[in-house]
Amino acid sequence: MSIQVSMVPDATETVNAPRVDRAAYLSRLVQLRGELDAAGSGLKDLRDRATALVQERAMPSTRAEEWRFTDLSPLLQESFQPVVPQPITAEAIIPFGLTDAPHRLVFVDGVYAPSLSTLGDLPPEVQLGNLSRVPGGIPHIGQHQGAEETFTALNTACMTDAAVIWVAQGQEWRTPIHLLVVTTTGAATLSHPRCVVIAEAGSQFTLIEEFVSLEGGGAAWVNRVTEIKLGAGATVNHTRVQRQGAHTFHIGKTAVSQARDSRYVATVLNWGAHLARHHLEIYQTGAQTATILNGLTLLQGEQLGDTHSLIAFTQPYGMANQVQKCIVGDRAHAVFNGKIWVPQAAQLTNASQLSRNLLLSPRARVDTKPQLEITADNVKCSHGATVSQLEEDEVFYLQSRGISAEMARQLLTFAFAAEVVDAIPLPTLRDRIRSELSLRLNPA
Amino acid sequence: MLQPSPLLHERFILLAVERALPMTATVQNLVNQPYKYGFVTDIESDAIPKGLNEDVVRLISAKKQEPEWMLEFRLRAYRQWLKMTEPTWQHATYPAIDYQDIVYYSAPKVKEKKKSLEEVDPQLLETFEKLGIPLSEQKRLTNVAVDAIFDSVSVATTFKEKLAEQGVIFCSISEALREHPDLVRQYLGSVVPIADNYFAALNSAVFSDGSFVYIPKDTQCPMELSTYFRINNGESGQFERTLIVAEAGSSVSYLEGCTAPMYDTNQLHAAVVELVALDHAEIKYSTVQNWYAGDKDGKGGIYNFVTKRGLCQGVNSKISWTQVETGSAITWKYPSCVLVGDNSIGEFYSVALTNHHQQADTGTKMVHIGKNTRSTIISKGISAGHSKNSYRGLVKFGPKAIGARNYSQCDSMLIGDRAEANTFPYIQVQTNTGKVEHEASTSKIGEDQLFYLQQRGISLEDAVSMMISGFCKDVFNQLPMEFAVEADRLLSLKLEGSVG
Numbered sequence: 001m002s003i004q005v006s007m008v009p010d011a012t013e014t015v016n017a018p019r020v021d022r023a024a025y026l027s028r029l030v031q032l033r034g035e036l037d038a039a040g041s042g043l044k045d046l047r048d049r050a051t052a053l054v055q056e057r058a059m060p061s062t063r064a065e066e067w068r069f070t071d072l073s074p075l076l077q078e079s080f081q082p083v084v085p086q087p088i089t090a091e092a093i094i095p096f097g098l099t100d101a102p103h104r105l106v107f108v109d110g111v112y113a114p115s116l117s118t119l120g121d122l123p124p125e126v127q128l129g130n131l132s133r134v135p136g137g138i139p140h141i142g143q144h145q146g147a148e149e150t151f152t153a154l155n156t157a158c159m160t161d162a163a164v165i166w167v168a169q170g171q172e173w174r175t176p177i178h179l180l181v182v183t184t185t186g187a188a189t190l191s192h193p194r195c196v197v198i199a200e201a202g203s204q205f206t207l208i209e210e211f212v213s214l215e216g217g218g219a220a221w222v223n224r225v226t227e228i229k230l231g232a233g234a235t236v237n238h239t240r241v242q243r244q245g246a247h248t249f250h251i252g253k254t255a256v257s258q259a260r261d262s263r264y265v266a267t268v269l270n271w272g273a274h275l276a277r278h279h280l281e282i283y284q285t286g287a288q289t290a291t292i293l294n295g296l297t298l299l300q301g302e303q304l305g306d307t308h309s310l311i312a313f314t315q316p317y318g319m320a321n322q323v324q325k326c327i328v329g330d331r332a333h334a335v336f337n338g339k340i341w342v343p344q345a346a347q348l349t350n351a352s353q354l355s356r357n358l359l360l361s362p363r364a365r366v367d368t369k370p371q372l373e374i375t376a377d378n379v380k381c382s383h384g385a386t387v388s389q390l391e392e393d394e395v396f397y398l399q400s401r402g403i404s405a406e407m408a409r410q411l412l413t414f415a416f417a418a419e420v421v422d423a424i425p426l427p428t429l430r431d432r433i434r435s436e437l438s439l440r441l442n443p444a
Numbered sequence: 445m446l447q448p449s450p451l452l453h454e455r456f457i458l459l460a461v462e463r464a465l466p467m468t469a470t471v472q473n474l475v476n477q478p479y480k481y482g483f484v485t486d487i488e489s490d491a492i493p494k495g496l497n498e499d500v501v502r503l504i505s506a507k508k509q510e511p512e513w514m515l516e517f518r519l520r521a522y523r524q525w526l527k528m529t530e531p532t533w534q535h536a537t538y539p540a541i542d543y544q545d546i547v548y549y550s551a552p553k554v555k556e557k558k559k560s561l562e563e564v565d566p567q568l569l570e571t572f573e574k575l576g577i578p579l580s581e582q583k584r585l586t587n588v589a590v591d592a593i594f595d596s597v598s599v600a601t602t603f604k605e606k607l608a609e610q611g612v613i614f615c616s617i618s619e620a621l622r623e624h625p626d627l628v629r630q631y632l633g634s635v636v637p638i639a640d641n642y643f644a645a646l647n648s649a650v651f652s653d654g655s656f657v658y659i660p661k662d663t664q665c666p667m668e669l670s671t672y673f674r675i676n677n678g679e680s681g682q683f684e685r686t687l688i689v690a691e692a693g694s695s696v697s698y699l700e701g702c703t704a705p706m707y708d709t710n711q712l713h714a715a716v717v718e719l720v721a722l723d724h725a726e727i728k729y730s731t732v733q734n735w736y737a738g739d740k741d742g743k744g745g746i747y748n749f750v751t752k753r754g755l756c757q758g759v760n761s762k763i764s765w766t767q768v769e770t771g772s773a774i775t776w777k778y779p780s781c782v783l784v785g786d787n788s789i790g791e792f793y794s795v796a797l798t799n800h801h802q803q804a805d806t807g808t809k810m811v812h813i814g815k816n817t818r819s820t821i822i823s824k825g826i827s828a829g830h831s832k833n834s835y836r837g838l839v840k841f842g843p844k845a846i847g848a849r850n851y852s853q854c855d856s857m858l859i860g861d862r863a864e865a866n867t868f869p870y871i872q873v874q875t876n877t878g879k880v881e882h883e884a885s886t887s888k889i890g891e892d893q894l895f896y897l898q899q900r901g902i903s904l905e906d907a908v909s910m911m912i913s914g915f916c917k918d919v920f921n922q923l924p925m926e927f928a929v930e931a932d933r934l935l936s937l938k939l940e941g942s943v944g
Contacts, residue, residue: 065533344861359876362843372867374886377858382885387841387873 020076023058026154029190030054032082033158042137043159050142050156057150069335069367070277070306075249078219083189085109088214090116093182096212098428101178103128105163108182110191112161120175125168126205128177130161138164141196144227144255145283145312151251152279155192155225162194165207169200169231176206176426183211183244187218194225197238201231201259206425207238211252211272213245219274220245224252230262232286237265237425241433244272246301253279260286260315267423269433270305271298271440280309284346287315295324296420298440299332299364306335313346320351325420327413328357328364339371340381347376353383358390358416410441491550496543498522501649504549508618508652511625521638521648528642535834535866536774536803538710538747546681546712548650603667612696613658614669617685620656627658631689635718635755635782643714644751647683651716654684659694659725668924670699681712688718690725692758697728699924710738710773715750723758723785728766730923732931735771742801742830745773752779753809756788756817764791766922768931769806778836780809783817783845790819793919797935798831798863807837807854807868812845812878821852822918826935827863834866841878848878856886857915859908909936 030051036043059076060067085108093106093116105128106116112130119128127133142156167173181193197207209226222244230236244250250273256264270276282291297305311320326334334357342349357366370383390412398408417437424430492503501522505515530541607614613624620628638648655671673684690696713735719727729752738745748771754763765779775798781790792808810819819839827833835854856865867884889911897907913920913932920928 347861357873359873362876363874364876366871366873368871369869370867370882370884371869372856372865372884372886374856374858374866375862375864377861377863377888379858380885380887382883383867384884385869385871385880385882387871387878387880389876389879 020059022061022076025076026057026059026150027055029080030154030157032080032190034082034160036160043131043141046142047157047159050153053148053153054150054157057153060150066308066337069333070275070304072275074275075221078188078221080188080190080221083109083184083191083220085111086184088113088116088182088184092214093180096180096182096210098176098178098208098426100426100428101176101208103175104178104180105129105165106180106182107163107193109184109189110159110161110193112163123171125171126173127164127166129164131164133164134166138162138196138198140198140227140229141194142227144229144257146253146255146279146281146310149253149279151223152225152253152255155194155223155253158192158223159194159225162196165195165197167199167203167205170202171200171205172203173205176208178208179210181209181211181222181224183213183220183222183248188220189218190221190223192223192225195227197226197228197236199228199230199234199236199262202233203231204235205237207236208426208429209238209240211242211244211250213248213272219247219249221249222251224250226252226254228254228256228264230256230258230264232259233261234259235263235265239267239269239424239426239429240278241269241429242272242276242278243269243436244276246272246274248273250276250278252277253281255279256282258282258284258286258289258291261288262286263290263292265292265423266294267420267425268293268295268307269298269420270296270307273303273305275304277306278308280307282309282311282320284311284313284315284318288317289315289319291318291320291322293320293322293324294420294423295322296417297324297326297328297334297336298417298437299327299334300329300440301332302330303332304335305332308337310339310341311351312341313349313351314343315345316347316349318346318349318351320349320353322353323420324353324355325416326355326357326366326368327360327417328366329360331361331363333365334367336366336368337371338369338383339373340383342372342374342376342379342381344375347378349376349379349381351379351381355383355385356416357385357387358413359387360389360413410438413441414438491547494545494547496546496548496650500548504650504652507549508621510618510621513629514621517633517638518649521645522650524639525642525645525649528639528645530642534776534805535832535836535868536776536805538774538803541712541747543646548681548683549652551652607666610663610666611660612663612665613656615656617651617654617656617687620687624656624658627689628656628687631687631718631720632685633718635720635753636716636751641751643749644716647685647714647716647751651683651685654686654715655688656686657688657696657698659690659696661691662693663691664694665696668697668699670701672701681714683713684715686715686717688727688729689720690722690727690761692723692725695726695728697924698730700729700731701734710745710747712747712749713772715752717750717752717779719754719763721754721756721758721761721763721788724760725758726762726764727754728764729754729779730766732768732934733771733775734934737771737802738773738800740800740829742773745802746771748772748775748777750777752777754779754781754790756781756783756785756790756814758788759785759814760787761785762789762791764793764922765808766793766919767795767806768919768923768934769794769796769804770934772804773802775802775804775806777806778809778838780811781819782811782813783819783848784813785817786814787816788814789817791922792819792821792823793922794823795826795916795919795931795935796824796833796835797826798828798833800829800831802829802831804832805834805836807835809838810840810850811838812841812848812850814845816847816849817845818849819851821850821854823852823854824916824919825854825856825865826859826912826915827856827865828859830862832864832866834868835884836868836870838870838872839880839882840870840872841875841880843874845875846877848875850878850880850882852880852882854884855915856884857912858886858888905936912936
């Protein structure tokens with residue numbers, strides 16, 4: 001008998017898909033980029049450099065280590081066109097309103113919609129809007145580490161505008177800011193929404209970033225980049241909710257840089273889209289930073305949800321705590337790659353990471369890889385990973401208390417997710433997510 | 445003076461005495477003691493010219509008087525190898541290997557066929573004496589059968605008759621090819637196919653010798669089997685092939701040890717080990733790897749690129765790998781278990797120690813295919829100096845691995861702030877009835893504990909040794925007794941001078 005096990009675990013490439021020239025495909029996408037208007041004129045050089053970069057690249061295949069478990073073939077089957085923003089009415093987005101987040105920025109298909117946005121009374125220290133709010137341009141845009149990654153560069157090359165959230169030094173802004181990114185799901189359209197968040201030294205605020213789709217079919221591709229820059233001592237509590245339509249392709253990056261003594265808390269919910277990939281990259285630039293990441297991926301049907309996180313320490317006394325949970329049902333596929341990088345300079349780092357995965361169906365699949373790369377010796381780093389199903393004992397216990405097996409499973413699954421959902425700082429959003437979660441666990 | 449060496453009870457007693465004495469003196473003596481197996485035996489060898497082509501493959505096969513099918517196997521592997529490219533995904537850096545600059549066959553010259561140990565070249569026996577493997581007269585002392593491999597060929601196998609009484613076959617693979625061709629043909633390449641990976645293909649084409657073990661049905665192998673590998677020729681690569689077959693209901697414990705002389709050049713060691721366990725069979729495979737690691741500036745040393753894989757083919761079978769990796773400039777190996785039989789068990793216990801400029805990318809793969817298969821992974825990495833130590837593991841549950849279970853634990857210890865410890869665990873699950881648990885931690889050697897030991901009058905170096913052996917205890921407990929003592933000793937030796 002001969003058992004074939006290759007040195008590198010086998011890649012899953014779609015077999016039947018016709019061959020696509022991945023370089024030409026990417027190159028075509030960048031040629032579709034829109035024209036810059038006056039507000040974005042400062043971006044020209046940056047866009048041109050990124051365009052040149054993208055021209056040399058190809059769409060990644062599963063042969064690339066970073067994309068081994070996420071097959072982009074379905075994307076290659078679509079012939080994307082630049083999105084033509086559809087005017088939408090204020091009624092259309094009423095369901096997404098958050099009463100406890102009065103400052104709302106709305107972007108429709110990557111374009112700022114001032115008529116739908118409600119900025120409220122803001123002091124000059126808090127700037128919300130798009131690039132036209134900052135006439136001098138934003139020097140930080142496109143400067144983060146990792147900006148040369150293919151899809152980030154594609155976004156940089158094609159972006160025409162960006163959401164801007166700028167909180168000045170020492171400003172402790174109490175009311176949460178809601179950034180709503182709406183996709184109108186036209187057929188095979190591509191948009192490159194961008195967002196720049198600047199928290200100057202000593203500032204504090206809460207940001208809710210939400211990705212939604214309006215009703216309608218069509219495979220829209222959203223290629224998102226959010227850059228967050230935390231000054232010394234700044235605190236940002238960031239909630240990212242991705243619940244886009246069932247045919248959407250969502251490739252997103254959140255790049256965070258943290259100066260000394262800053263604190264970044266992220267709660268990332270990933271439930272929507274047919275294929276979703278999120279790069280969550282934290283770069284420490286000063287000592288003694290704190291990073292707390294909570295992630296929940298909830299998948300069903302044939303969804304694929306991929307989270308690639310990176311916490312790169314470069315200075316001493318950093319702290320990181322990451323919990324990533326995946327609940328995978330039906331024939332869905334969850335991927336997690338969590339890298340913690342501790343070079344020699346980052347002594348006294350304290351980092352922990354936990355990847356927990358719950359498989360609800362026999363056809364569901366999980367590929368997880370928590371990854372530690374450490375060169376400093378005076379550190380404490382740990383990671384853990386589990387893949388399992390619900391404990392039969394726990395189900396039995398609940399049954400013995402008169403709860404039906406079905407109900408018991410829902411309760412336990414809900415509890416598994418609750419640890420992350422409860423970290424959402426806004427009561428209205430938290431309650432909404434909870435009820436959606438219950439609905440999803442119990443469609444009847 | 446204590447000679448660290450594997451396998452001997454006598455050694456163990458010596459050590460126990462030595463332990464009772466104040467340790468510092470002993471450790472001091474051992475400090476700065478460089479790699480002690482670094483001598484070269486001046487022995488006439490029969491080596492072929494450098495380089496690799498089809499003729500070399502044919503020549504190796506001819507020299508070993510192999511059957512026709514074996515030559516075919518080698519040539520298929522060679523042609524496959526030509527089509528493959530050297531992998532680059534490992535976390536190690538090294539200059540490109542020139543495969544034409546390697547001697548693919550080197551054997552101690554034999555004047556005529558040996559009938560017994562007495563006829564083996566005395567100089568060769570002396571070499572093995574130096575290594576602590578006295579082949580000739582230890583029969584009454586030990587209960588370990590040894591197959592010694594010098595450069596490319598097996599020079600002597602002890603205890604053959606005693607093993608034969610039980611029907612156990614333990615011999616060099618060349619001998620097995622001549623005397624048990626059907627058995628070898630049935631299993632060779634069945635676990636590691638020739639196209640498996642670049643180095644396995646190369647090995648399949650040019651392997652020169654190795655051990656063959658066959659345990660018949662319902663037989664408990666009466667003694668530990670052991671192979672000792674030695675590279676002597678400065679230009680030769682070593683490509684050995686080990687095949688162990690455990691028939692239904694049998695069990696065997698196998699040990700492997702390796703050393704090489706010191707040369708400034710890097711030498712390639714690309715071995716393949718295949719284990720097959722049928723129904724209810726059990727194989728325990730232990731390795732203490734101490735190839736020459738290069739000097740403290742990273743010059744020289746062995747490239748240890750090895751493919752080791754066990755196939756739990758039968759129900760309730762079990763394969764257990766235990767490894768202590770201290771040598772080699774670069775270690776790159778993943779002893780794996782393919783758990784096909786229902787209820788089969790795979791185990792992996794590893795201590796990997798790197799110092800100076802050594803690089804190790806090692807771990808395991810547990811591929812669960814059958815129902816209720818279970819695996820355990822315990823990996824301890826220690827990196828000191830400028831070394832890189834990576835754990836890379838795969839735990840894979842196929843869709844039919846109902847009720848599969850895995851527990852993994854990999855801990856790393858860093859000594860010095862220039863050393864690197866990495867963990868790359870891949871977990872791939874395609875069944876919702878299994879359970880995987882993985883945990884890993886990285887930390888430095890505890891200063892409080894060191895301080896505590898020092899204030900009890902224990903020197904810093906002894907304190908470090910003690911803590912290292914505590915850290916590795918879970919793995920050492922899996923080793924046969926003599927090996928465990930040896931391994932413990934080896935680690936403290938290797939770490940001399942890296943603390944404080």
